[in-house]
Amino acid sequence: MHTHPDFPVTELWQVVTGRAPARTSDADVTLWDSVGFAVEDLTVLRLAYDEVVGTDLVVPLDLVAEPGDPKDLFGLAAGAAGVRPSRPVAAAAGR
Numbered sequence: 001m002h003t004h005p006d007f008p009v010t011e012l013w014q015v016v017t018g019r020a021p022a023r024t025s026d027a028d029v030t031l032w033d034s035v036g037f038a039v040e041d042l043t044v045l046r047l048a049y050d051e052v053v054g055t056d057l058v059v060p061l062d063l064v065a066e067p068g069d070p071k072d073l074f075g076l077a078a079g080a081a082g083v084r085p086s087r088p089v090a091a092a093a094g095r
Helices: 012-016 038-050
Strands: 065-067 084-085
Touching: none
Parallel strands: none
Antiparallel strands: 065 084
């Protein structure tokens, strides 16, 4: 990775193991570039979730569609006309 010398780059493993600090101020920006390894992606997502579960940073989302006709899965791709969420999105977001 080529960056400007004034642009610090810290590898994720260094932050996770405590060898390098994560954000040190509100002005810091964290950017994680996944390389597409499913086990790495899942591990990072699990770590992030475990750090925030039980806080107000977690907003449950219902991502499972309930099609009007479960045998017509093509209908899901054709505009989602027959799909309804299993619960209102606002309720899922605690609003």
